Amino acid sequence: MNNVQQLLRKEFELLRTEMIAKYEASGMKTSGNWAKTVQLQELPNGFTIVADNYIQGRSAGKAPPSSVIESWLQQKGIAAKAENEISLSSLAYLIARKIAREGWKPKPGFEDIAASVATPQRIQDIIDRVGQLYLQDFTNSILNFLKQQTE
Incomplete structure (x- = not known):
């Protein structure tokens, strides 16, 4: 797993953990089964978080x-x-x-726990960090390639 994938995994795991914590603090928790359905899935080009959607109404x-x-x-x-x-x-x-x-419908303020945790600003921060790391890895790959060509 490269640096970009490691960072993405870490960030998505944090999002998953915070979604579960917000759910448990919301007063909606009864059996705790929903929290067990919140899973991080690896995709060919990144990660996603999946969960049962019944808490959204x-x-x-x-x-x-x-x-x-x-x-x-x-x-x-x-x-x-x-x-x-x-x-x-x-x-x-x-x-x-x-x-x-x-x-x-859930109580006001808890309509969409995922959207309240994965805010546009939070997603942009993740994109910025991943983009910087990706650019660094890409630059290193090019420099290594060029170095091999001159040897």
């Missing part, structure tokens, strides 16, 4: 599984107010139905 349409909502309710410690009112499974069904009808 859900459009109206199909209902999420009630069992997932019920699990979320349990993890959050949410229960029906009184024993004779509504069961947890019924509450989960009603929430799933409402999400199907209206969709769901």
Whole structure:
């Protein structure tokens, strides 16, 4: 792995770590499963970060599984107010139905955790550092080539 790839890997790993930290600080964390899906992937020409996108919201349409909502309710410690009112499974069904009808959006300020960490300024700083290192490596390669030609 050359210097440019090492720097890119380091920068993208920092972005990944900060995305997870912001998610955990957001209050959206329940099971912690989303953080486990945030992965750094190496591409032929660089790196990318991939993750499940359910934390960005859900459009109206199909209902999420009630069992997932019920699990979320349990993890959050949410229960029906009184024993004779509504069961947890019924509450989960009603929430799933409402999400199907209206969709769901995260709390304001947490709409896009990735964009809040990978800001345009941050990306430009990475590009500048990588560009300088790439130019240095490229210049060294040319100088080494020219040196070999004169020997």
